[in-house]
Amino acid sequence: MVSAVDDAWVVESQPVQPVQPGKPVTGEGGGGSGWTILDEVRAWFDRFICTLEEADLDLLALWAVHTHVCVETYTTPRLQLDSPVPGSGKTTVLEHLERVCMHPVQMASLASPALLTRMLDSGMRTILIDEADRTLSPDKEGVGELIAVLNSGYKRGGTRPVLVPTKESGWITKEMPTFAPVAFAGNDPKIPDDTKSRTLRVLLMPDTHGEAEDSDWETYDDAARDLGRRVALWAEGVKDEIRTNRPVLPEGIRGRNRERWAPLKRVAVAAGGRWPMVVDELALREAREIAAEHEDGIVQQRPSVAVLRHIHEVWPDGETFLPTEDLVERLRWHNPEAWGADSSKGKPLTAQALGRMLSRNYKITSCRPVQPGPRGYSRSSLEPAFHRFGLDPSKKPADPVEPAEPAEGPSSLNDFFAAKEATA
Numbered sequence: 001m002v003s004a005v006d007d008a009w010v011v012e013s014q015p016v017q018p019v020q021p022g023k024p025v026t027g028e029g030g031g032g033s034g035w036t037i038l039d040e041v042r043a044w045f046d047r048f049i050c051t052l053e054e055a056d057l058d059l060l061a062l063w064a065v066h067t068h069v070c071v072e073t074y075t076t077p078r079l080q081l082d083s084p085v086p087g088s089g090k091t092t093v094l095e096h097l098e099r100v101c102m103h104p105v106q107m108a109s110l111a112s113p114a115l116l117t118r119m120l121d122s123g124m125r126t127i128l129i130d131e132a133d134r135t136l137s138p139d140k141e142g143v144g145e146l147i148a149v150l151n152s153g154y155k156r157g158g159t160r161p162v163l164v165p166t167k168e169s170g171w172i173t174k175e176m177p178t179f180a181p182v183a184f185a186g187n188d189p190k191i192p193d194d195t196k197s198r199t200l201r202v203l204l205m206p207d208t209h210g211e212a213e214d215s216d217w218e219t220y221d222d223a224a225r226d227l228g229r230r231v232a233l234w235a236e237g238v239k240d241e242i243r244t245n246r247p248v249l250p251e252g253i254r255g256r257n258r259e260r261w262a263p264l265k266r267v268a269v270a271a272g273g274r275w276p277m278v279v280d281e282l283a284l285r286e287a288r289e290i291a292a293e294h295e296d297g298i299v300q301q302r303p304s305v306a307v308l309r310h311i312h313e314v315w316p317d318g319e320t321f322l323p324t325e326d327l328v329e330r331l332r333w334h335n336p337e338a339w340g341a342d343s344s345k346g347k348p349l350t351a352q353a354l355g356r357m358l359s360r361n362y363k364i365t366s367c368r369p370v371q372p373g374p375r376g377y378s379r380s381s382l383e384p385a386f387h388r389f390g391l392d393p394s395k396k397p398a399d400p401v402e403p404a405e406p407a408e409g410p411s412s413l414n415d416f417f418a419a420k421e422a423t424a
Contacts, residue, residue: 033271033272034234034238034270034271034272034273034275035271035272035273035274035275036273037065037230037231037234037271038061038062038065038267038268038271038273038275039273040227040230041060041061041064041065041100041227041231042057042058042060042061044096044100044224044227045057045060045061045093045096047212047213048089048092048096048212048213048214048215049089049092049093049096049204049212050088050089050204050205050206050207050211050212051202051203051204051205052203052204052205053203055278055281055282055285056202056203058275058278058282059200059202059264059282060079060093060097060202062264062267062268062275062278062279062282063077063079063181063183063200063264064097064100064101064231065100065231065235065267065271066181066263066264066266066267067101067102067126067181068101068102068231068232068235068236069235069238069239069242069266069267070102070124070156070179070180070181070263071124071156072239072242072243072266073242073262073263073266073267074155074156074263075154075155075156075259075260075262075263076154076155076179076180076181076182076263077154077198077199077200077259077260077261077263077264078150078154078182078183078184078195078198078199078200079181079182079183079184079199079200079202080132080183080184080185080189080191080199080200080201080202081093081094081183081184081185081186081202081204082185082186082187082188082189082201082202082203082204083187083188083203083204083205083206084187084188084205085187085206086187087206088204088205088206088207089204089206089207089212090130090185090186090187090204091130091185092215093185093202093204094106094128094130094183094185095215095217096215096224097126097128097183098128099221099224099225099227099228100224100227100228100231101126101128101181101228102124102125102126102181102232102235103123103124103125103126104125104126104128105119105125105126105127105128106128106130107127107128107129107130107135108130108131113142113145113146113148113149113160114162114163116146116149116178117149117159117160117162117176117177117178118162118164118176120153120176120177120178120179120180121176121177124179124180125180126180126181126182126183127180127181127182127183128182128183128184128185129182129183129184129185130184130185130186131185131186132184132185132186132189132191133186133187133188133189133190134186135184135186136184136186136189136190136191137189137190138190138192147192147195148160149178150178150182150195151194151195151198152178153177153178153179153180153182154179154182154198154259155179155259156179157179158177158178158179159175159176159177159178160175160176160178161173161174161175161176162174162175162176197256198256198259198260199260200260200286238270241270242266242267242270245266245269245270247262247265247266247268247269247276249261249262249265249279249280249283250280250283250284250287252287253283253284253287257283257286257287261279261282261283264279264282265279265280265283303338303357304357304360304361304362305389306338307331307339307354307357307358308358308361308362308382308385308386308389308391309389309391310331310334310335310338310339311327311331311377311382312382312386312391313334314327314330314331314334315379315382319379320378320379320380321369321376321377321378321379322376322377322379323374323375323376324351324354324355324366324374324375324376324377325351325374326376327354327376327377328349328350328351328354331349331354332348332349358377362384362385364377364381364382364385365381367381
C-alpha cells in the first residue's frame with residue numbers, strides 16, 4: 001500500500017547525536033579487544049537492569065553491539081523487551097540502548113509508517129519504541145501497515161513505496177528503505193506471529209530487592225556515551241571481517257531462526273573469547289523453550305497445522321485410505337478440545353471444515369477410489385505435507401488424549417473403532 005508522508009509522530013526525547021566512529025585501528029578494531037568490549041557492555045547493563053536470567057544480559061550486550069554492524073550482518077533481529085508487570089525497567093533499558101547503539105532514536109509512539117521510512121531514507125538509525133503494547137496493538141488503526149514496515153526492515157534491502165510531494169504540487173512514488181535495527185518495549189505486547197519469528201525476547205523483572213543501581217543520567221550519561229563511542233570504534237575496525245565470516249550455528253538452528261541468531265554469532269566470532277559459545281547457548285536455550293511450550297500446549301498452533309499433525313497421529317498403521325467420516329470421528333475422539341463439541345468454535349469438526357483446511361492449505365482433496373463407495377483421503381495424498389512438517393511416515397500414532405469422561409468405554413483409539421465395527 002502506498003501512503004503519503006505524514007508528520008504525525010511523537011518522540012519521547014530529542015534524538016541523541018549519532019555516535020560517530022573514529023579512524024579504525026587494524027587488528028582487533030579501534031576500540032580495543034572485542035571480547036573485552038562486549039564484557040564491558042554486559043557489565044554496564046548488569047549494573048542497572050534486572051533480567052529473569054543472567055543470560056539475557058549477554059543477549060542485550062550482543063544486540064546493542066550488532067546495531068553498529070547491521071549492514072554487514074545482512075539481517076537484524078528485532079529485540080522485544082517484555083515484562084509481566086509495569087515498573088520492570090523496560091524504558092530504562094531503552095535509555096541505555098539509546099546511549100550504546102548505533103544512531104539511536106527513541107520514540108514514545110509512532111503514528112505514521114511513512115515517517116519512519118522517511119527518517120531512514122536520511123540515514124540508518126536504531127529505532128527504539130516504547131509502550132509497544134499500545135503502539136503495536138492489533139486494535140489500533142493502521143498498525144498493520146506499521147507491522148509490515150517493521151517486518152520488511154529486518155533484512156537488508158527492505159523498502160516501502162511512499163508518496164512524496166513534487167515541486168509542481170503533485171505526488172510521485174518513491175521507494176524508501178525500511179531496514180534498521182528495532183527494539184520495542186511493552187507489557188506483554190500482542191505481536192503477530194510473523195513478527196515474533198523475527199524477534200529475540202528479553203524478559204525483565206521488577207527490582208524488588210534493590211539490586212540494580214538507579215540510572216541517574218546526570219551522573220552516568222557521559223560514561224554511557226563514552227562506552228557507546230568505544231563500541232562504535234571497535235565495530236568500525238571489524239566490519240570487513242563480519243561481512244565475510246559465515247559462522248556455524250548449532251544443529252537445528254535453521255531458516256528464520258538462523259537469520260535471527262547469525263548476526264549475533266558474527267559479532268561474537270569477531271569479538272572472540274567466550275562469546276561465540278554464548279550465542280550458541282542462547283540459541284539452544286530458545287529452541288528448548290519453544291519445544292517445551294509446544295509440548296505443554298502453551299503455543300497454540302494454527303488449526304490447519306494442528307489438524308495435519310493430528311491426522312498423522314490417528315491414521316491407522318497399514319491403511320492406504322480412510323473414509324472422511326471415519327477420519328473426522330477419529331479426530332474428534334483423539335482431541336475433543338480441538339475438534340469435539342467442546343472446541344473453541346463451540347461445535348464439532350465437520351467433513352466440510354476438514355476439507356476446507358486440507359484443500360486451502362495443502363491442496364489435499366478427498367477422493368472416491370471405489371465406485372460406489374465413500375469419499376475419503378488417501379495416505380499418498382497426505383505424505384508430501386507430512387514430509388514437509390517432519391512427520392515421519394513410519395512413526396506410530398501417538399497415544400490419544402483421554403476422553404473427557406473415561407470412566408467407562410474404550411481405552412484407546414483402536415479399541416474405540418474396533419468396538420464400533422463390532423456393533424455395526
